Structures are given as C-alpha cells and as structure tokens.
C-alpha cells in the first residue's frame with residue numbers, strides 16, 4: 001500500500017529526513033514516533049505531496065508521490081498538525097469545499113459529507129461558522145475532511161489533540177474502523193494512543209529511521225510478575241526451577257508478596273510460568289497473580305532515542 005525508499009529531505013544545508021525506508025500494508029495502523037524535530041512532519045508532508053523529497057521515492061497505492069501527485073491525493077487523507085481552516089466558512093461549506101478538492105461529484109459528494117459529519121459527530125455544528133467552533137470541534141472537522149472519499153491511506157498528525165475523553169474514545173474507534181479498509185499512519189506523542197491503536201511503530205531519531213517493530217515484540221520482556229503468599233524465606237524452591245535467573249521482591253502487602261522473576265534466554269516464559277504455578281501449589285501457598293511483565297512504552301522509546309534499548313533497531317546486523 002505504502003512504499004518508502006531512501007526518502008531524503010534537506011532544509012538548506014540541514015538534513016531533516018535521511019534515507020528513510022519502510023513499507024506498510026493494507027489494514028495496518030502504524031505509529032510514527034520521535035522526539036520534537038525528529039522529522040515526522042517532514043515525512044508526512046512529503047507523503048501527502050506538500051513537500052518534494054530531495055531524493056528517494058515513495059508510492060501510495062502504486063502511485064509515485066512526485067510523478068503522480070494528483071493520483072496520490074485522490075487516495076490519501078491528511079490531517080496536518082495545524083490545518084488551515086477558513087473561519088468565515090461554515091462547517092458545511094468547508095466540507096463541500098474539501099469534497100470538491102477530492103474530486104467528488106453529485107450524489108457521492110452529498111453522501112460522503114453526510115457520512116463524515118455523522119462519524120465525527122459534527123451534525124449539530126453543520127451550519128456554524130468555523131470561527132465559532134471550539135478547539136475540539138475544529139479538530140473533528142479536520143478529521144472529517146481527512147476521511148472524505150474513503151482514503152486508502154490516512155495520515156493523521158495528533159488526531160485526538162484537543163478532544164475530550166469521550167471524543168477521544170470515539171475518534172479511536174473511528175480510526176480502527178477506517179483501518180479495516182485502509183492504511184493509517186498516526187503520529188502522536190501520547191503513548192496510550194500508540195498502545196490503544198497501533199500494531200507497529202516506526203521511530204525516527206534525528207531524521208533517520210531508528211526503529212521499525214511490532215508493538216507486541218517490543219513490549220515483551222523476559223520477566224514475570226508473581227504475587228503469592230510465598231514468603232521471601234521460601235524462595236529457594238522457585239530459584240531452583242529451570243530457566244529462573246533472578247527473583248526480586250517488588251512489593252509486600254498484608255498476606256502477600258509480589259516478586260519479579262527474570263528468566264534466561266534458554267527458557268520459554270510459558271514453561272517457567274507453569275513450573276512456578278506448580279511449585280507454589282506444591283508448597284500449599286496461594287497464587288494471586290502470575291503474568292509476563294510488559295515493558296513500559298515511554299521508557300522503551302526514551303531508550304531508543306538514547307540508542308540504548310537492547311531492542312534490535314533498523315540497520316542493526318541480524
């Protein structure tokens with residue numbers, strides 16, 4: 001659906017995007033992450049035809065972004081970080097204008113405007129001038145114009161910016177729905193958003209692609225959390241299990257203790273979990289919780305930014 005190869009962009013002598021390569025299939029929701037100034041907006045602008053690359057290539061649904069910008073724009077929806085909205089226009093006029101830009105005509109135009117008005121909950125503001133809209137409603141209008149015409153590729157820069165919690169949930173389920181038939185690239189600094197929506201993340205660091213990975217793989221760790229009545233004085237039985245490397249106490253409450261059990265590379269986490277459960281039951285102790293410990297996304301991405309994550313990064317030797 002989207003293929004990006006060696007995409008590069010300079011501003012004067014400054015290299016903002018440096019030979020970035022990735023591809024994204026239909027139905028994927030990919031988080032485009034990175035610190036301020038990492039190059040995310042520059043990539044999004046190039047993909048949406050607002051900015052030409054200095055070198056490299058990208059195709060959207062088979063259309064080249066430089067040679068066929070009109071074809072690309074027909075299949076693309078883009079919500080930029082700051083969308084230029086015309087304050088004197090009403091919501092309806094703006095959506096008609098956006099539908100015209102997408103090349104929609106007659107009945108299709110009307111039905112698309114109705115569809116996006118409903119799906120972004122803009123009905124009650126349909127005839128209001130944009131100047132009178134709150135920030136959240138302006139954001140909804142931005143999303144509405146981006147999804148007009150059912151784009152095959154939807155690029156969203158901070159889509160829930162300014163939305164209240166209810167609208168944030170609504171927007172997330174709308175994005176999930178859209179992704180059933182389209183590819184979504186989502187740029188955000190909100191880790192809960194990445195967690196809630198994305199299956200994969202691309203992380204930029206100083207213009208380079210520093211990480212391209214599935215979220216599940218990134219979050220997996222080699223440790224387990226165990227809450228049990230087992231006392232610290234009786235940990236030896238667990239320490240001797242195959243695959244257990246270290247056990248540390250992380251919390252104690254009345255009647256239970258929580259431990260972090262790290263495992264070595266030879267042991268499957270599933271097997272170690274089963275052995276721990278069996279051993280605790282053999283000791284006639286209660287087991288309240290036994291689960292893999294997930295890596296915290298915030299910490300993980302900070303580490304990638306510092307090039308110290310231990311996760312395999314793009315360009316690392318296999």
Ligand code: ATP
Nearest residue numbers: 011012014016034035036037038039040041042043
């Ligand atoms: P943020 O999270 O802050 O939006 P970003 O990852 O989107 O950041 P970009 O806006 O793509 O980053 O900017 C990448 C780099 O290019 C930054 O160092 C920025 O200062 C620089 N830059 C962006 N636009 C221009 C421009 N028009 N002229 C000169 N430098 C620019």
